Structure formats: C-alpha cells, structure tokens
Amino acid sequence: MSEIHSLFALALRQGEFVEAVFSNVRKKSLATYKKLLVRPVDIKGNYLIQLEYHYDKKVMHENLEPGEAAIVLEGLMEGYFKQAMVHTVNADFHMLSNKKAVVKILEKKPTKSLVSYAHNQKKQYVLEEDVAHDFLVELGIMSEEGQVFKKKYNKFKQINRYLEILEDAIKSVKFDEVVRVVDFGCGKAYLTFAMYYYFVVLKNQPVEIIGLDLKADVIAHLTEIKERLGYDSLIFKQGDIKNFNWDKQPDIVVSLHACDTATDEAIGKAIEWDTKVIMAVPCCQHEAYTQIAQPEQQLLLKHGILKERFAAMTTDALRANLMEIMGYQTVVMEFIDMEHTPKNLMIRGINSGVKKPEMLDEFKKFTGYWSLRPHLERLLSKQLKEMLMDKE
Numbered sequence: 001m002s003e004i005h006s007l008f009a010l011a012l013r014q015g016e017f018v019e020a021v022f023s024n025v026r027k028k029s030l031a032t033y034k035k036l037l038v039r040p041v042d043i044k045g046n047y048l049i050q051l052e053y054h055y056d057k058k059v060m061h062e063n064l065e066p067g068e069a070a071i072v073l074e075g076l077m078e079g080y081f082k083q084a085m086v087h088t089v090n091a092d093f094h095m096l097s098n099k100k101a102v103v104k105i106l107e108k109k110p111t112k113s114l115v116s117y118a119h120n121q122k123k124q125y126v127l128e129e130d131v132a133h134d135f136l137v138e139l140g141i142m143s144e145e146g147q148v149f150k151k152k153y154n155k156f157k158q159i160n161r162y163l164e165i166l167e168d169a170i171k172s173v174k175f176d177e178v179v180r181v182v183d184f185g186c187g188k189a190y191l192t193f194a195m196y197y198y199f200v201v202l203k204n205q206p207v208e209i210i211g212l213d214l215k216a217d218v219i220a221h222l223t224e225i226k227e228r229l230g231y232d233s234l235i236f237k238q239g240d241i242k243n244f245n246w247d248k249q250p251d252i253v254v255s256l257h258a259c260d261t262a263t264d265e266a267i268g269k270a271i272e273w274d275t276k277v278i279m280a281v282p283c284c285q286h287e288a289y290t291q292i293a294q295p296e297q298q299l300l301l302k303h304g305i306l307k308e309r310f311a312a313m314t315t316d317a318l319r320a321n322l323m324e325i326m327g328y329q330t331v332v333m334e335f336i337d338m339e340h341t342p343k344n345l346m347i348r349g350i351n352s353g354v355k356k357p358e359m360l361d362e363f364k365k366f367t368g369y370w371s372l373r374p375h376l377e378r379l380l381s382k383q384l385k386e387m388l389m390d391k392e
Contacts, residue, residue, distance in 0.1 A: 004077055004103050007086070007093060008070035014040070014047045016088045018112045020073075024082040026097070033060075036076065038069070057201045059131050077103055087112045126163040126198065127156075133201075135193040138225055159194045161335065165279065166195065166252075169350055173276050175251055178206045182250045184241045184266040185258040186211035189222050195254075196234045211236045212244055241265040251276045257283040261375040267319060267347075268379035271326050278328065278349040281335050285315040293371040318374045320347050321363055325387075326380065327355040357387045 011017055022036035035054040040047065041063060049069035051062040064072065077084055078101045086093040087110065094106040127133050132146040141152040141159075148156045179199055183192045192211040199205040211234070213219055222236040237244075241258070242265050253270035255263055263282040270278045288311035292301065301307045316332060323330045328349030335346040367373065377384070 002074065003105070004095075005070055005074045007105060008073050009067070011086050011088050011093065012040075012049055012066040012069055014066075015114070016090065017049070018087040018089060018114055020084060020086040022073075022076060022081040022084045026080055026082055031080075036081070038073065054131065057134060057197075059128050089114050125156075125160040126167065126202070127160055127194070129156075133197060134229055135197050135225075135231075138229060139188075139190060139193065141190075155190065158335075159190055162191050162279075163194055163198050165333070165335070165346065165348060166198070166277075169277050169279065169348060170252075173251075173350065175205075175276070178208055179252065180246075180248055180250045181207060181209040181252040181254065182244075182246065182269075183209065183211045184244075184253065184255040184269075185262060186213050186222070186236070187218070187256070189213075189225075189236070191254070191256055192222075192234070192236075193226070193229075193231070195252075196231050200231075200233075207233055208248070209234045210246065212239055212241065214238065214240055241269060244269070249273060253278050255280040257281055259284045260286045264319065264374070264376040264379060267323065268376055271323070271328075271380060271383070274351065276351050278323065278347070280319075280347045282312075282316055282319070282345065282347065285312040287375055288312070288315045288318075288372060291370075291372050294369060314370065314372070315374065316345060316347060318363070318367065318372070319376055320349075321359065322374070322376050322380060323347070323349040325356050325359045325363065326383065327352050355387060357390070360384065360388065 011020075017040050019040075020038040022038070023034075025031040025034060033053040033055045037052040037054070039050050039052070041050045042048075043063060047066070048063045049066055051064065051069065051072065053060045053062070073084075077095060077097055082097050084093075084095040086095065089110060091110055092108040092112075094108060095103055096106070097103045127136065129148060130146045132142065132144055136142045136148075136156070136159075137144055140149070141156055142148045181195055183189070183195070186192045189211050192209060196207060196209050199207040211222065213222075213236070216238050219236045219238045226234045226236065241255075241262055250270070250273050253266060253273070253275045255266035258266055258280070260283075263280050263285075267278060267280055289308055292307070292311050292314065294301065300310060320330045320332050329352050330347065330349040333346050333348065335344050367377070
C-alpha cells in the first residue's frame with residue numbers, strides 16, 4: 001500500500017475526518033472539473049465520504065465507502081490534481097504533486113474541528129451554494145466565487161423554492177424533445193433565467209422560453225443580459241398577456257405576481273393552450289372585493305381589512321376550482337415564507353386531461369351566494385358552456 005493510500009485510509013476514518021479540498025488541475029486543457037470538495041456524510045445511518053466535483057456551471061456528487069474513496073482520491077492526487085489539503089481532528093496534511101506525480105506530504109497542526117456531518121444538516125438547494133451559477137452572478141445575487149450576498153439571500157432562497165416546486169411538478173409530465181415555457185409578467189426575470197439554467201445547464205434539456213413584460217426598457221435590459229450569458233433559446237418580448245400569441249404549443253406557463261386579473265389572463269391562456277403545467281403566484285386580488293356581497297355575512301364583510309383578505313382567499317380558491325374543473329390536478333401551496341413576502345401563495349396545476357363538469361354546480365352555488373362573477377370564469381365561458389352541453 002502506497003504512502004498516499006495509507007494516509008487517505010487513516011484520514012477518512014469516522015470521527016477523525018473533517019474535510020478535504022483538491023485544487024490546481026494538472027492539465028487544464030484536459031480538465032473537466034476544476035475543484036473537488038470531500039466531506040463525511042451520514043446517509044440513513046451509514047458513514048460515507050461525499051465527493052463534490054465542481055465544473056464550470058454545475059456540481060456533481062458521488063458518495064463512496066471510505067475504502068473506495070481512498071482509492072479514488074489516491075488516483076486523483078497522482079494523476080489529476082497538483083494540490084490537496086486534508087483536514088482531520090489530529091492534523092492537517094498539505095499534499096503537493098510534482099510533474100512526475102511524486103507526492104510530497106506536509107503534516108501541520110489541525111486547524112479545523114469535527115462538526116455534525118448528518119446529510120440533512122445543511123439545506124440542499126437545487127442551485128447549490130458556493131458554486132458560481134452564471135446568471136446569479138450576472139443578476140447580482142452572488143459573487144464570482146459563488147458566495148451569495150447577504151442582502152440577496154432571501155431572493156436566492158425564493159429562486160430555489162421555485163425550482164423545487166417546478167422540479168416536483170414535472171416529474172410525472174412527459175415532454176417532447178424541446179420544452180416550451182412562457183413567463184407572463186417576467187419583471188426582473190430572476191425566475192425566467194433560473195428556469196433556463198435549470199433545464200439547459202442542470203438537466204441538459206433543450207428549451208424555448210419567452211419572458212413577457214409590459215415595460216420596453218426592462219425587456220431591452222433583459223435582452224442584453226441574456227446575450228451576455230449566451231442563453232440563445234431565451235427570448236424577451238414586450239406586450240401584455242391578453243394580446244400575446246405563440247405559434248407553438250407551450251408546455252409550461254408561469255406567472256409571478258401578475259397584478260389582479262392579469263393572473264386570470266395567464267391561467268386562461270394556459271388552459272386555452274392545454275398547457276401541461278401552470279404555476280401562478282397571484283398579486284393584488286381587487287376584483288372580488290368590488291363584487292362580493294351577502295347581507296347574511298355583514299359580520300365578516302363590514303371591516304375593510306377582513307373583507308379584503310377574505311376576497312383574496314376567495315379569488316384564489318375559485319381560480320384553483322376552475323382549474324380543477326378544466327382538468328388540472330391543482331394545489332394551493334406556500335411559495336415562500338410569510339416573513340419574506342405577504343404574497344406567498346402559489347397555485348400549481350398539472351394537466352390530467354380529465355375535465356370535471358360535475359364540479360360546476362358547486363362552483364355556481366358558491367359564486368351565486370357571494371354575488372361573484374370571476375374574470376377567469378368569463379374567460380373560460382365558452383369552454384364551460386361546451387362542457388355543460390356535453391354533460392347534458
């Protein structure tokens with residue numbers, strides 16, 4: 001057994017190994033990943049060594065038994081990296097490999113102590129921390145070294161939460177070769193860029209994404225950013241949701257904080273297109289507030305702030321109900337913690353292809369009781385009438 005292998009075999013033992021960092025690639029022109037982080041993890045009660053390979057735009061993980069890890073690390077130190085720093089509770093080992101792959105080992109006093117290595121100890125984000133994701137750097141959320149700026153950490157969490165919900169939604173959905181996405185009211189387009197990065201960089205999935213917004217200066221600025229990033233199949237367009245058309249069939253329609261009935265326009269368009277996935281985070285639900293009336297419920301409606309909150313909840317409940325009627329498996333969920341934004345509900349629908357006309361009677365009774373005629377119902381009136389005719 002070589003000296004290097006012996007060192008790794010001893011260093012990686014449970015209760016002693018803290019972490020290791022491998023850097024300085026031997027032949028940069030042939031390199032695929034640039035850095036390797038190694039740490040102990042506990043997965044379902046098993047002590048393993050996690051190898052975290054850092055590429056330009058992604059990170060890959062590999063979990064190995066300590067013995068296997070020692071063999072892999074020995075090979076990497078002799079043939080791939082020129083330098084490594086191995087931290088244990090008893091000592092630090094600085095390893096240097098020369099041109100002839102002769103490794104010199106310098107032993108130093110320990111500088112790090114053992115911490116809990118439970119696998120769920122640190123939040124595992126879709127977009128990992130300490131990795132320089134190009135669009136997050138460009139948008140000013142993290143540094144070029146991959147450090148999330150303190151003031152932007154809530155935005156970083158919000159983006160990851162969005163991608164988690166998206167990832168969960170598409171598990172059961174079959175897409176064609178290219179996934180087509182429309183982002184209505186894209187604004188600063190944090191999530192538009194995130195979706196592109198998720199599909200193209202993390203999943204190696206071809207996409208075509210359109211981000212739509214009313215402001216011409218915003219669209220011009222976003223176009224400059226996407227060109228700098230080289231996001232070729234991402235397009236930003238100026239316009240409103242009502243008048244937007246695409247000659248292709250969108251697979252996913254998203255809408256983040258589209259104001260008042262603009263959310264209904266986005267959902268209505270998605271249903272008209274028979275979109276596979278709908279993700280909407282509503283904002284400023286004013287419509288129901290001006291309509292809602294019920295003499296028997298003045299105890300609830302006489303206070304403006306209570307009426308406003310009830311109207312907002314009712315609006316989202318009716319949206320979700322109409323999506324179910326039109327064949328979408330629909331859930332209303334918390335998008336982000338209330339402490340970060342009061343607009344924290346998301347309505348997510350996955351197209352099941354099975355419409356539910358039997359739910360219309362309940363919908364009509366509810367809206368009739370509260371004197372409501374939701375905008376989304378008006379948008380879907382033709383389809384709802386056809387559904388009723390088929391039911392009869």
